[in-house]
Amino acid sequence: MNSDSLKKFWRCKYKRECKARLHTGIDSLDLEVLKRINEHTHDSEAAKVEAMVAVNRLKNRAAETMEPISTVINECISGLSEAAKACPKFWY
Secondary structure: OOOOOOEEEOOOOOOOOOOOOOEEEEEOOOOOOOEOOOOOOOOOOOHHHHHHHHHHHEEEEEHOOOOHHHHHHHHHHOOOHHHOOOOHHOOO
16 A cells, blocks of 8 residues: 555566556455556466355355355356366365
């Protein structure tokens, strides 16, 4: 965050190789992009992001409901791309 607490600064997780940066407002509900600095120098990881979201949704639903775990899993992975289903790191 900057000194007047109005901006949040983001950088790519591959910061040594990629110089992409982003400035957003601090409102967590609507992260308005204020400034983009450089572009990413690598491919996106859309499948990994999709898999992480599905795993988090699965964990939350399993903790909040009394449904059988098989039902929770089937409903949370329905609609996932084949690439997201193939991300082994998130499913084991």
